[in-house]
Amino acid sequence: EIVLTQSPGTLSLSPGERATLSCRASQSVSSNYLAWFRQKPGQTPSLLIYAASSRATGIPDRFSGSGSGTDFTLTISRLEPEDFAVYYCQQFANSRWTFGQGTRVEI
Amino acid sequence: QVQLVQSGAEVKKPGASVKVSCKASGYTFTSYYIHWVRQAPGQGLEWMAMINPSGGGSNFPQKFQGRLTLTRDTSTSTVYMELSSLRSDDTAVYYCARDGVELPAARGWLDPWGQGTLVTVSS
Numbered sequence: 204e205i206v207l208t209q210s211p212g213t214l215s216l217s218p219g220e221r222a223t224l225s226c227r228a229s230q231s232v233s234s235n236y237l238a239w240f241r242q243k244p245g246q247t248p249s250l251l252i253y254a255a256s257s258r259a260t261g262i263p264d265r266f267s268g269s270g271s272g273t274d275f276t277l278t279i280s281r282l283e284p285e286d287f288a289v290y291y292c293q294q295f296a297n298s299r300w301t302f303g304q305g306t307r308v309e310i
Numbered sequence: 311q312v313q314l315v316q317s318g319a320e321v322k323k324p325g326a327s328v329k330v331s332c333k334a335s336g337y338t339f340t341s342y343y344i345h346w347v348r349q350a351p352g353q354g355l356e357w358m359a360m361i362n363p364s365g366g367g368s369n370f371p372q373k374f375q376g377r378l379t380l381t382r383d384t385s386t387s388t389v390y391m392e393l394s395s396l397r398s399d400d401t402a403v404y405y406c407a408r409d410g411v412e413l414p415a416a417r418g419w420l421d422p423w424g425q426g427t428l429v430t431v432s433s
Contacts, residue, residue, distance in 0.1 A: 238419050240355070247426055248347075248355060253410060253419035260421075291355055293418060298369055300345070300357040300418045 205230050205296045207303035214308045222279040224306045226292035231272045236295035239268055239277045242305075243288045251290075252277060282308070312336040314344075314406050314424035321430045327394040330427045332406035339387035340364040343409040343416045346380070346391050348402040349426075357418075358404075361389055364413055396431045403428050 206229040216222055226237075234255035242248040250259040252268035255275060265280040279286055287310055292303040317331040332344060346358040359370035361380040368380040379392040393400060403426040410419030 236418060238417075240420070242355075247405065247423045248420075249423065250410070250419060250421040253417065259419075293355075293357070293420075295416075295418045299371055300360075302347075302355040302357060305354045 204299065205232065205294060205301060207292055207294055207301055209290075209292060209303035209306045211306060212304075214306060215310070216282055216308065217310065218282050218284055220282050222277075222282055222286070222308055224277040224279075224290055224308075226270075226275040226277070226303050228273045228275075228294060230296070232275075232294045232296060234271050237268075237270070237275055238293045240291045240293065241286075241288050242291065243285065248291065279308075312408065312422055314408060314422060316404075316406060316424040316427045319428040319430070321432065322396050324397060324431055324433055326396050326431075327392060328396060328429050329390055329392040330404050330406075330429070332389045332391070332424050334363075334387045334389070334408070337408075340384060341412045343413065344382075344389045345407050345409060345418070345420055347405045347407060347420070347423075349405070350399070350402040353402075356402075359391070360409070360416065362413065363387075363389060393429075396429075398431050401429065401431045 208227045210225045237255040239252040240248040256268045267278045289305045289307045315333045345360045361368040363382045382389045407420035407423040411417045
């Protein structure tokens with residue numbers, strides 16, 4: 204099973220700052236199957252990025268995804284108050300999806 | 311708009327079964343996989359399973375073999391997730407979510423999600 208390791212576990216930043224979140228896979232992952240989700244406190248997760256770098260409908264351009272192979276990155280260029288949340292990466296391989304353990308972005 | 315509405319919270323005793331429903335609307339029900347994801351209290355997300363609403367076939371990891379059953383009712387655009395032999399570590403919020411691409415493909419681009427169903431397993 205491919206394991207996704209997200210780092211850092213917690214990121215402490217201020218509104219307006221840049222956030223860089225990492226997702227590393229234990230084996231190479233197809234970019235088509237790499238997605239990022241945001242879960243605001245007390246809310247349902249929502250899709251941010253799919254196919255490693257495509258923004259989901261309605262997601263502002265301050266969010267960007269990049270990477271390939273085993274290393275993927277989610278970048279938030281300027282943090283807004285609603286961006287303080289937990290972020291998960293997710294991948295598919297061998298008929299299974301797995302999530303990373305999450306990165307918490309806090310003030 | 312595309313929407314998934316789940317059934318309400320459940321409290322079950324260890325060893326019992328729970329059946330959670332997920333009713334879809336706003337799109338062609340048989341055109342997209344539905345996935346199930348769970349989240350234990352204070353923990354991360356765990357992908358559990360997926361079902362093809364058209365043919366009814368499902369796919370889930372070995373850890374749920376023998377305990378998990380996915381079904382669907384095309385007449386009501388509803389999928390069901392039944393988990394049996396419940397244990398305390400099955401206590402979680404269970405989400406259904408639609409895949410982002412049409413059948414026969416599946417990409418795991420989960421959007422939208424249902425509101426979640428809290429299942430509490432306690433004696």
